Amino acid sequence: MLIDEIKKANVQSIKSKDSTARAVYSVVINKYMLFEIKNREVNKEITDVDIVAILQKTIKELTEEAENYDKVGNSEQKNVILKQKSILEQYLPKMLTEKEITEIISNLEDKTIPFVMKYFKANYDGKVDMGLVNKVARSIQ
Numbered sequence: 001m002l003i004d005e006i007k008k009a010n011v012q013s014i015k016s017k018d019s020t021a022r023a024v025y026s027v028v029i030n031k032y033m034l035f036e037i038k039n040r041e042v043n044k045e046i047t048d049v050d051i052v053a054i055l056q057k058t059i060k061e062l063t064e065e066a067e068n069y070d071k072v073g074n075s076e077q078k079n080v081i082l083k084q085k086s087i088l089e090q091y092l093p094k095m096l097t098e099k100e101i102t103e104i105i106s107n108l109e110d111k112t113i114p115f116v117m118k119y120f121k122a123n124y125d126g127k128v129d130m131g132l133v134n135k136v137a138r139s140i141q
Contacts, residue, residue, distance in 0.1 A: 001048060001051070002048045002051045002052070002091060003029075003032050003051050005091065006025060006028055006029065006032075006091065007025075007029060009021070009025060010022065010025035010026065010029060020080055020084055020087075021084070024062075024084035024087055024088060027058060028054060028055065028058055028088065031054050032046075032054055035050065035054060048126075049125050049126045052091075052092060052126035053125075055088050055091055056092065056126070059085055059088050059089060059092075062081050062082075062084055062085040062088070065081050066078050066081040066082050066085065069081060092126075093127050095128060095129060096124060096127055096128045098132060098136060101120075101128065101132060101133055102136050102140070105133075105136060105137055105140055106140070111137070111140060111141065113134065113137050113138065117130065117133065117134065117137070120133045
């Protein structure tokens, strides 16, 4: 499971005294543990898709944080945040390209936007930017 890889990388970052990596791994592991507690209450199993969603949300937060440091002129802290972001991005699956999305949509029988969005959410969750799917679906119609 993806979280096991992240936990191993966290241990490695502790051993190598990489405080930047250690900090970002700790954030992800803590978010995972909170998510696990929530799901335990409803007896739902956590999958890699859930972990990818946690990673994507964390990366989005780091991007916003880097932009804020850039606005106030703290380039040193901005670079630390960007390094953390790149560390997490290596755990994300390869995202579908616009060409691949177009090809998938063109092979669908029903090309209405609600159907296309549900199809991609069900079959490609975590592997596709849903905003891009929406844009491509609208351009095809």
